[in-house]
Amino acid sequence: MRKLFSSKTVVILMVGFLVIVGLITGSNWWANKTNTPxxxxxxxxxxxxxxxxxxxxxxxxxxxxxxxxxxxxxxxxxxxxxxxxxxxxxxxxxxxxxxxxxxxxxxxxxxxxxxLTDYDTVSAVTIARSPTTWQSQLVINKGAKSGIKKGMPVLGDSGLIGRISEVNTVNSKVTLVSDSSEDTNRFAITVKGSQGDVNGIITDYDVNQKLLVMGQITETQAINPGDKVVTSGLGGMMPEGILVGKVAKVTTDDYGLSRKIYIQPSSDLSRLSTVLVAKTEVGS
Structure with a gap:
């Protein structure tokens, strides 16, 4: 059986060990001397x-x-x-x-x-207003059940905006004063001028200027911008004394023979979220 280590191997291992120890020792001495690893x-x-x-x-x-x-x-x-x-x-x-x-x-x-001390009123909310009929009509949430009748005047926040034109059980249709259909809102009005009242009727609505047009003026009294305009009660379509608006400007017709009065509505007809219905028998 061969020996695990021969004498030569032992000598080589010892020499290698001594060399390694020497290197380590020398390296440490050199590191201490030069302050480098x-x-x-x-x-x-x-x-x-x-x-x-x-x-x-x-x-x-x-x-x-x-x-x-x-x-x-x-x-x-x-x-x-x-x-x-x-x-x-x-x-x-x-x-x-x-x-x-x-x-x-x-x-x-x-x-x-x-x-409006002479009339009972009913508050209502606008529930429908079509873009195609925006200038002519709207629908409110009160009808026959609330005592609403056809022809009753409807008011906005400051004055007249139209009339009840159709009544259902719980809602009603309102035709606005801005409706330009033939004979829809041809009601009588009065201009309260400084020289006296001037009577006429609403004959048209100018869509571009958003102004009511008053025609058929027979009186010759002066009419000035800012004069108040109210319903006259003549003709039986509207009760007397409801505010319509104020005079915006005064012109003449195309032939220069008669005056045309443009009226600024008292209520903003484009923003009617809540309204009042005056319960009158006029125009029913």
Whole structure:
């Protein structure tokens, strides 16, 4: 059986051991003398540092990408929440503005109602208004069940806006003073001028200027812009004394033979969310 170690092998191992110890000892002595790491340690450090850089490069890249993606997703979620809050804020502002407009209209109607002492009134809300008939009619939420009858005058926040033209059980159709159909709203009015009253009738509506037109004027008294215009009660279609508007301008017809009076309606006919119906027998 062969010996595990021969004498020659033992000698080589001992010499190698002594060499390694000597190198380590010399390196430490040199490191202490020069304040630099031993050669062996520097070699190990260099190898370890290189391996670490190789390993850390893709790891750092992946980490950076992951952080960027996470930040992007967070920004997206935050942006979505902010947009949602902004939309909610805009909706709240619109609702608040609508309520403020309705509140102002109702306050004006209270003052108007107080002036209509000769008539009972019914408050109603506009429930339908088609774009195709915007200038001519609307539908309110009160009908025969509330005592509404055909021909009753309908008022906005400051004055006359039209008449009841159709009555159902729980709703009614209102024909506006701005309806330019033939003979729809040819009711008699009076201009309260400084030199006396001037009578006439509503004959037309100027869509471009949004003004009522008064024709068939027989009197010669002066009429000036700003003069008040009310219903005269003549003809039986409207009760007397309901405010229609004020004179906007005075012109002559195409032949220069008679005057044309343009009237600014007292109520904004484009914004009629709430109305008052005067319960009269006139025009029924």
């Amino acid at each position: 031993p050669l062996f340690q520097r070699m190990v450090n260099d190898i370890t540092g290189g391996v670490s850089r190789v390993i850390s490069a893709p790891t750092n890249a992946i980490g950076t990408r992951a952080n960027s993606l996470s930040n992007l997703l967070s920004t997206f979620d935050e942006n979505k929440k902010l947009k949602s809050k902004l939309d909610g804020y805009a909706q709240t502002q619109v609702r608040l503005q609508t309520l403020e407009d309705e509140n102002k209209s109702l306050k004006k109607q209270l003052d108007l109602k107080a002036s």
